[in-house]
Amino acid sequence: MLETTWFLLWGILWAGYFALDGYDFGLGINMPLLAESETDKRVMYNAAGPFWDGNQVWLITAGGVTFAAFPATYAVMFSSLYTPLLLLLFALIFRGVSFEFRRKVDSDFWRRFWDGCNVLGSLIPALLFGVAFANIFMGIPLNAQQINEGNLLTLLNPYGLAGGVLFVLLFSMHGSLWLAVKSMGDLERKAVNLANRVWGAVLVMVVAFLALTVMYTNLFDNYAANPLLLIILLIPVAGLVLVKVFLHQRVYWKAWAASGATIIGVTMFGVIGMYPKLLPSSIDPDFSMTIANSASSTLTLQIMLGVALVFCPLVIAYQSWVHLKFSHKITDEDLEYEEAY
């Protein structure tokens, strides 16, 4: 029971990370598509401004919880995915620094360099997280010693690539919706247009991904055994429909929340389909990392649960407050603000 609770929390932390940092990544991915002027770019940086750093901590927490609750899985997963994780890390480093450094030197070259870092530092993680999680859903070639017999190219299979494309599209939609909340005039209009167009692509990709999921993975086994669980699929489906509805009604913050729910739903659909596996082996199901062979001791899980039950709601509460407090449209005055990005 305790292990299952932690399994779900583990999934929720990753899903929460994608739903939050996802829009920061989306802003970066969309920048070449939407920003025509320096002002446009700055609006996009400042749309993520007060939030991206706090959002990124969800990744650190999700990683830390994998380490603490399922140490053996953490060990196998992170060492198996060595190269993609290091690439991800390098990309995240440049992304993070771009926010802080971009406006510190008044030179076109300097700004263009950090723009490049922000765009690639958003696109690469989006793609890699998608590829990584699709491969985790499907399983990687873990042998009896729980060593990955594949390499980076093994991960770039059709299903992995589909996961990568799906994540890029989801984050792009998510980012353009947040930009619609935070911007005005032309930029807002362009953000809404992009969101509408990407929405169609997301729809196609979600359907394709589900079809590929049937072909490539065993995720549906859990759902076949317990059809009630299919309710989970309602979250991304309803989320996606509501994105369109709210876009039509021009209530962009609701559309943004619905796209966040879509991301959470897609992630949780995969996570619940994997249960009780955390990292399936594609060689032999018995070689998989599961909650049974990798969970921490009961005492550790109990203490961690106490910490999580107190602090996670607190984190969600103050991060919600921050989003509310800074949900206003970015004005010229905001851009003149000395501390602005």
Next chain:
Amino acid sequence: MDVLLLSRLQFAMTTFVHFIFVPLTLGLSLLVAYMETKFIRTGDETYRRMAKFWGKLFLINFALGAVTGIALEFQFGTNWSRYSAYVGDVFGSLLAIEATMAFFLESTFLGVWIFGWKKLPPKLHNASIWLVALAANLSAFWIIMANGWMQNPVGHLMGDGRAELASFIQLVSNEFAWQQFIHVLSASYVLSGFFVLGISAWHLARGSHVDFFRKSFRIAAPFTLVFALVVVVHGHHHGSTVAKYQPEKLAAMESHWETRTNAPQYLLVIPDPANEGNRLELLPIPGGLSMLAYHSFDAEVTGLKDFPEEDRPPVWATFMSFRTMVALGMLFPVLAAWAWIRRKDPASSPRMLRLLPWIIPLPYIAVQLGWIVAEMGRQPWIVYGMMRTEEAFSPGITTGQVAGSLAGFFAIYGLLVALCIFLLSKYGRKGPAPAESGEEPAGSN
């Protein structure tokens, strides 16, 4: 070159670079928060500009601390998977608690502070930077508890081929870890204090923004002095906990080879590990080492020769780092006292003003040397007495992978450190933004 060696190099390099940024975050956050409080209390606009100016330097530094921190968490899994599986039950939970309890708070409210100067009432805005400072120091607590467990593992039982948590209370009341925590924190405050003193002195020597930097100087001087004294007095005490829990490390720190009572401390030593002794030992303080380690001139101090060769730490690195750190640690209270004496009118000593900017790098060197003593002095163990470093690396990764990532880290971190130094000196020299027009004593409510 193999996976073990490359992974060690990579972890050492990424930790060093991370810890360039951490200590300034720990101390400067407190100073900036205090400056803003002072602005709210007095209504003096200068303090608001101080919080903004020092805050800008803080933020440049913080961004790098945050992004380089992720690299460390990931590496436990990527490069040290056997270690992770072995210790995750105990060590991993401390990292997870750090993120949940402290790092969320720090990162979220830093965003609030940066963007909230006009959006929030002054007191709430000030509260956000106090939360950042509190959370940064709380982060340090959990991370040091984790490192302290590697130094002196307590509160666990062995089960199922791994360490399992037996007592959380024991884990967080680990005496060794608490000593480390006090040591790291006070050293970080000294570093931050000299950072503010050095930049202030640079401006005062040139007569620029005199009132502004005199006030900054006056805040930093007592702060630096107090913690420079704490480092010395408490550092001595910390040395005796090393003697108690890690006698091999103490012996290596002192290059002490023969077990004896009334062990002297030599002011000048040239170690000769190949011949299990010292080439030169001069200027003994009789009983000094016994006194340092066990608070008694008669105490017996075990020498390196009485530890199995395979359990001895590398002597040269541990010894030289410790000596240099201590020498620097002794210098800091003297310099800080000088600054403190002149705190009301620092410009009355041009010599001091010229010297202080050059002091800025020294505490950085001292804290890095301190970590060399702590980490290399713990070798050959990754978890003292429980797991050897050579048993801890990931079995599934290749030399090529690690060589590639190590090269990547060198290139990226080299660039980032250079840019950080460039930006800090650019904005440090530039000085504060001019006072806003229509200046009024706002902020009293």
